[in-house]
Amino acid sequence: MSRVELRGVTKRYGTTEVVHGIDLAIAHGEFVVFVGPSGCGKSTLLRMICGLEPVSGGQVLIDGKPMRGVPPAKRGVAMVFQSYALYPHMNVAANMGFSLRMSGVPASERDARVRKAAAILQLDALLDRLPKELSGGQRQRVAIGRAIVREPGVFLFDEPLSNLDAELRVQMRLELTKLHRQLGTTMVFVTHDQVEAMTLADRIVVLRDGRVEQIGTPIELYERPVNRFVAGFIGSPKMNFLSGRILSVAGDRLAVEVPGLPSPVDLTGGSGRSVGEEVAIGIRPEHLAVSAAAPHSFEADIEFVEQLGGTSYLHAPGHPAGPLIIHHLGAVAHDQQRVSVGFDPRHCHLFSADGISIGPR
Numbered sequence: 001m002s003r004v005e006l007r008g009v010t011k012r013y014g015t016t017e018v019v020h021g022i023d024l025a026i027a028h029g030e031f032v033v034f035v036g037p038s039g040c041g042k043s044t045l046l047r048m049i050c051g052l053e054p055v056s057g058g059q060v061l062i063d064g065k066p067m068r069g070v071p072p073a074k075r076g077v078a079m080v081f082q083s084y085a086l087y088p089h090m091n092v093a094a095n096m097g098f099s100l101r102m103s104g105v106p107a108s109e110r111d112a113r114v115r116k117a118a119a120i121l122q123l124d125a126l127l128d129r130l131p132k133e134l135s136g137g138q139r140q141r142v143a144i145g146r147a148i149v150r151e152p153g154v155f156l157f158d159e160p161l162s163n164l165d166a167e168l169r170v171q172m173r174l175e176l177t178k179l180h181r182q183l184g185t186t187m188v189f190v191t192h193d194q195v196e197a198m199t200l201a202d203r204i205v206v207l208r209d210g211r212v213e214q215i216g217t218p219i220e221l222y223e224r225p226v227n228r229f230v231a232g233f234i235g236s237p238k239m240n241f242l243s244g245r246i247l248s249v250a251g252d253r254l255a256v257e258v259p260g261l262p263s264p265v266d267l268t269g270g271s272g273r274s275v276g277e278e279v280a281i282g283i284r285p286e287h288l289a290v291s292a293a294a295p296h297s298f299e300a301d302i303e304f305v306e307q308l309g310g311t312s313y314l315h316a317p318g319h320p321a322g323p324l325i326i327h328h329l330g331a332v333a334h335d336q337q338r339v340s341v342g343f344d345p346r347h348c349h350l351f352s353a354d355g356i357s358i359g360p361r
């Protein structure tokens, strides 16, 4: 288990800076997930920790030691990529033991480590198979096995589940959680899938355009996103944003007028705000209900419904306050209909016009 620290890490390709001074401390045994849209710098950051890519500024430290000039093989890290090329002519055992053989680990120890990793990954019965005789999930487990046998202080995963079908992804996600519990090794995992991030992470680092937007536990990010970007990124389907205007301010309380809502919404977050200011109320689909009974209710025209069996998503793309999605438990009879939608202001987030969270705090 190792500690990983990034201090003001930047990355430039030519004159273009793609990572802009990242500070982050990852504790012993922590499972940290980097999440963010394509091109935000997740892989670059991971490759700088690994040593495959030099940093342009700042430093990476592992267990307090600066890593500048230390080659990947000497950092005590093992990386698993999305496209994990297994050697097609070698069986599972040879694939898993390959890096140990290259670094001169004696055959008996190599064998023991491969068997131990195979047992953890339930690959014991497959050690003699060739990669082409394995399923996608089994091949992915061999790729993880190759990393495990090296007994690294840190595992670095770059979207290792992206090539798997939906069911296998869920299964591998659970296996990774189990693996982390069993080994207790520090893990840094990159994904653009927020469900993967939520379910795997001790802490999530949300990145955008080479900058950290927010760092926190999955629930902290879900409950207290610092801005609209994080609010929209964490949670599925994403948070609804109702555009409105501040009607009155009294101390920390304010009332927001929203087009299509019959009465203003009372919220906290008023300090420093002024009447007339444009704001957005954020409310998650699961906090809207098809009901007129909640503290606030309004009418919405549902244009289409996604039926998932146990739940339905009702879409009202043309609502005057902005496009809405409502999460409904159970099935819904008709597609096009007008419904009463209820919500409780306690579930609302408030964002200023520039997207910063202003309440509740």
Ligand SMILES: Nc1ncnc2c1ncn2[C@@H]1O[C@H](COP(=O)(O)OP(=O)(O)OP(=O)(O)O)[C@@H](O)[C@H]1O
Pocket: 013, 018, 036, 037, 038, 039, 040, 041, 042, 043, 044, 045, 192
């Ligand atoms: N070798 C390179 N030369 C120039 N620019 C690069 C190079 N590698 C990456 N970039 C740029 O750096 C930025 C970050 O890339 P990176 O691969 O880290 O993104 P990512 O978050 O991993 O995206 P994805 O989810 O698509 O994998 C992108 O804008 C990319 O175009």
Ligand SMILES: [Mg+2]
Pocket: 042, 043, 044
């Ligand atoms: Mg990437």
